[in-house]
Amino acid sequence: MKIYLCVASSIEKKNAIEARIKTWLSCLNDHGLSTSVISLENKLLVEDSNDSLIKRAFKTIFSAIYFQLLIIKKFHIKDSLFIISSPPFLPAMISAMLCILFRKKYFFEVRDPYPRVFWELGLFKRDSLIIKILHRLESYVLRKASAIIITDFFNLLDEFKAHSENISIVHNGAFSRFDKNKRLINKNFKVCHLGRMGKFQNPMMLDSQIDEMIKSESIDSISFIGDVYNDDNKKIKNFGRIKPETVQENLASFDIGLSFRSKDESSDVNIPIRIYEYLNAGMSIRTNNSSALRVYEEELKETYGFSPFSFIEDESISEFVKRLKEDGDDYKLLTNNFLRYNNMRKFIHSNHLIKKYINNK
Numbered sequence: 001m002k003i004y005l006c007v008a009s010s011i012e013k014k015n016a017i018e019a020r021i022k023t024w025l026s027c028l029n030d031h032g033l034s035t036s037v038i039s040l041e042n043k044l045l046v047e048d049s050n051d052s053l054i055k056r057a058f059k060t061i062f063s064a065i066y067f068q069l070l071i072i073k074k075f076h077i078k079d080s081l082f083i084i085s086s087p088p089f090l091p092a093m094i095s096a097m098l099c100i101l102f103r104k105k106y107f108f109e110v111r112d113p114y115p116r117v118f119w120e121l122g123l124f125k126r127d128s129l130i131i132k133i134l135h136r137l138e139s140y141v142l143r144k145a146s147a148i149i150i151t152d153f154f155n156l157l158d159e160f161k162a163h164s165e166n167i168s169i170v171h172n173g174a175f176s177r178f179d180k181n182k183r184l185i186n187k188n189f190k191v192c193h194l195g196r197m198g199k200f201q202n203p204m205m206l207d208s209q210i211d212e213m214i215k216s217e218s219i220d221s222i223s224f225i226g227d228v229y230n231d232d233n234k235k236i237k238n239f240g241r242i243k244p245e246t247v248q249e250n251l252a253s254f255d256i257g258l259s260f261r262s263k264d265e266s267s268d269v270n271i272p273i274r275i276y277e278y279l280n281a282g283m284s285i286r287t288n289n290s291s292a293l294r295v296y297e298e299e300l301k302e303t304y305g306f307s308p309f310s311f312i313e314d315e316s317i318s319e320f321v322k323r324l325k326e327d328g329d330d331y332k333l334l335t336n337n338f339l340r341y342n343n344m345r346k347f348i349h350s351n352h353l354i355k356k357y358i359n360n361k
Contacts, residue, residue: 001081002034002074002080005038007084007085017111024083038070040067042066045059045066068094082106084096107147108141108145108147110154110160116265118134119131120200147166150168151169151171152169154167170347173343174247175247175248175340177280180332189219189324190223192251192254195273197226202288213317223239225240226241226242251281255324257274259285259286260312271296277338280337286312287311288313293311303337306327
């Protein structure tokens with residue numbers, strides 16, 4: 001069987017899409033499954049934030065059409081499976097519809113729960129006609145999929161509950177392994193915020209926590225890797241963007257990782273990639289409560305016997321710092337158990353893929 005990983009964007013932009021798709025490619029090929037990627041790498045088609053609105057709209061439409069032609073070219077291969085990754089949502093929907101039309105097997109991978117995100121961002125009203133149409137399209141595509149792969153606990157959302165029997169959760173995970181010998185022990189705690197501070201982050205909560213940490217004598221410094229935090233306090237340090245493959249090495253000197261999400265439903269069932277990066281580096285995590293993290297916390301308690309999370313709803317920073325000083329050695333027990341590759345390998349070894357689609361052609 002030939003497997004095609006399909007994503008209607010570039011996978012050469014050093015972002016989450018690249019990390020996810022390239023890890024799938026590596027894992028599937030390592031298990032003897034012939035796999036290749038269908039993506040958009042032509043610079044004339046890839047959107048640029050500096051492009052004008054008209055230019056971006058033209059690229060979006062033209063690239064979506066071109067991408068479908070790339071997929072259709074592979075339909076002549078009889079024994080094939082298409083793993084369609086969303087977002088981009090609309091091109092992914094069209095690709096799935098083409099697979100249905102041409103009777104090709106496909107998995108549908110959901111990395112963000114569109115079209116829900118459209119109304120949570122305020123682009124459309126939840127009860128608008130366009131959202132109703134997109135929901136019907138989404139439901140049809142999910143119903144016809146041979147399997148549904150989700151990166152987070154999207155199965156808790158109403159639109160996915162009807163498809164629960166066909167859903168497999170394949171978590172994102174950290175980018176690379178971490179050398180535990182590089183873990184540094186600090187007398188006073190060093191704090192880190194990794195990644196972007198986007199629309200689904202909670203800046204007010206972050207500001208409040210930063211203010212409290214600045215006042216704490218037990219906090220040595222608060223560093224930002226990725227987006228810059230504008231504050232001239234001497235405890236604040238900005239490192240800017242770094243290469244994904246160097247994240248784990250850069251996290252070696254930190255004790256606490258920060259992650260504060262907005263209160264919408266998408267955030268409630270999402271586990272940010274930075275969470276896995278922190279855990280993989282043996283760090284504790286200061287965050288706000290969510291359904292996904294509560295479920296994940298229980299899994300980690302069963303594995304390690306303690307929780308690496310500190311929820312701001314449960315304890316103050318002073319209580320958290322006190323607990324860390326008493327129980328900090330627990331974090332030495334964390335192992336490289338949070339890798340994308342490992343999560344995908346578990347999915348393959350579960351026989352969901354092998355037994356159903358390889359051995360029983």
